[in-house]
Amino acid sequence: MKKSPLAGIALSALSGIACAQSSVLLYGIVDEGIQFNSNAGGKRQYYFASGELNGSRWGLRGTEDLGGGLKAIFVLENGFDVNTGKLGQGGLEFGRQAYVGLSSNVGTVTLGRQYDSIVDYVGxxxxxxxxxxxxxxxxxxxxxFNNTNRVNNAIKYTSRTIGGFTFGGMYSLGGVAGDATRNQIWSLGGGYVNGPLTLGVGYLNVRNPNVSFYGSGGTVAPSTAGVPGSNFGDSPVISGYASAHTLQVVGTGAAYTFGAATIGATYSNTKFKDLGDTTSGPVPAGGISGTATLNNAELNFRYQLTPAFLMGAGYVFTKSSGVDGASGARYHQGALGVDYFLSKRTDVYLVGVYQKASGTDSTGRTAAASISQITPSSTNRQAALRVAMRHKF
Known part of the structure; x- marks a missing residue:
């Protein structure tokens, strides 16, 4: 029987597909511990909390070799609460990350729910x-910097490493008919690693952040009279700025390792611009307009006492300038931590944080201390302590 040329070509193509190398990896982290809040709205609080040092998660990461240096890749990553088993990120099934893309020797392009360039290069x-x-x-x-918010509907490019340099960018389509810029998000960043020196820089620009960024985590506050509800949470550091038309962040950082010690520093400038936009979020009683600015400066230090024992210390100063430079708030925050590895995959750790606030916060009231992601204090001081265990698989 004679075989046609077309049949030969088809068989060759099928043979190439059958021989493509692919792999799928299941991975995850379980982080669980006991937490103490010295002032949760006026009262002390002791409770279990999941995912502090790393968010508790499980995920699937896959790759397929397409030949010629080209690979198809994907990541599906779910966040969850160890204490209750509920989904994290507002109930999203894959709320941490969900993307697919192509990788080659000229870089990687991915599509889906992803991290911005601030998170990648400065965080x-x-x-x-x-x-x-x-x-x-x-x-x-x-x-x-701590990756509280992810970006939906994003296309992202990440370069390969060239002489220690890596760079990338991301753009998220807003998806609003007739308005290409509404809800859009874009960011750029780069990093450099050379022996003991690490550098990073990033830029983030978010339109209608209350909806597109703070509301991208699944649970969205309902609208009232056509005005979106606030998704900014209860921290008075920023809760009064939900009506910002644009969020802009510029960040940079550096670290240098000498022996077993590493010293680092970061700086960021955060602006909530064009406040009072009712298409973005609710406007506080009495109205608000202009731009509010927060400057964050951090010094941190860690020391690898032994291969299994890490110690860390850090200090953060945050100055809020209020609307258009008016007097705002100041936050002084110190942190200490120790981490002991029982194995390569299991460790126990202790973290303590203290914060003192002064001035006038985003709500127009006397500034109250508000350590990230815990109930704010009723006074200008707050302390938090956590003892926990983390396992990676």
Whole structure:
């Protein structure tokens, strides 16, 4: 029987597909511990909390070799609460990350729910991303260094490493008919690693942040009289700024390792611009307009006492300038932490954070202390302590 040329071509193509190398990895983290809040709205609080140093999660990561250096990749990552088993990120099934893309020797392009460039290039230089967790994040994580918010509907490019340099960018489509810029998000960033030196820089621009950024986590506050409800949470550091038309963050950081010690520093400038936009969120009683600015400066230090024992210390100063430079609030925050590894995958850790506030916060009231992601204090002082265990698989 004679075989046609077309049949040969088809068989060759099928043979190539059958030989493509692929793999899927199941991974995760379970982080659970006991937490103490010295002033939760006027009372002391003792409770279990899941996912502080790392958010508790499980995920699937896959890759397929398409030949010629080209690979198809995907990540589906779910966040959950160990104490109750409920979904994290407002009930989203894959609320931490969900994307698919292509990777080659010229870089990687991915589509889906992803991290912005601030998170990728500057966040790892913050103490909160290293050993202090969300308790050690900058007040209300106003610059997103600690990855409180993800980005939906995003296309993202990440370069390969060239001489120690890596760079990338991301753009999220707002999806609003007739208005291409509404709810859009874009960011740019880069990093450099050379021996003991690490540098990072990033920029983030978010339109209608109450909806597109703070409301991207699943649970969205209902609208009232056509005005979106606030998704900013209860931290008075930023809760009064839900009506901002634009959120802009500029961040940079550096770290240097000498022997067993690493010293690092970060700086960020966060602006909530064009306040009073009712298409973005609710406007406080009495109205609000203009731009509010927060500047965050951090120094951090960690020391690897032994291969299994890590110690860390950090200090953050946050200054809120209020609307258009008017007097705002100041937050002084210190953190200490120790982390002991029982094995490569299991460790126990202790983190303590103390914050003192002064001035006038975003709500127009006397500033109250508000450590990230816990109930704010009724006074200008607050302390938090956590003892926990973390297991990676």
């Amino acid at each position: 790892p230089l913050e103490a909160g991303d290293q050993w202090a967790g969300y308790l050690g994040a900058h007040p209300a994580d106003n610059d997103n």
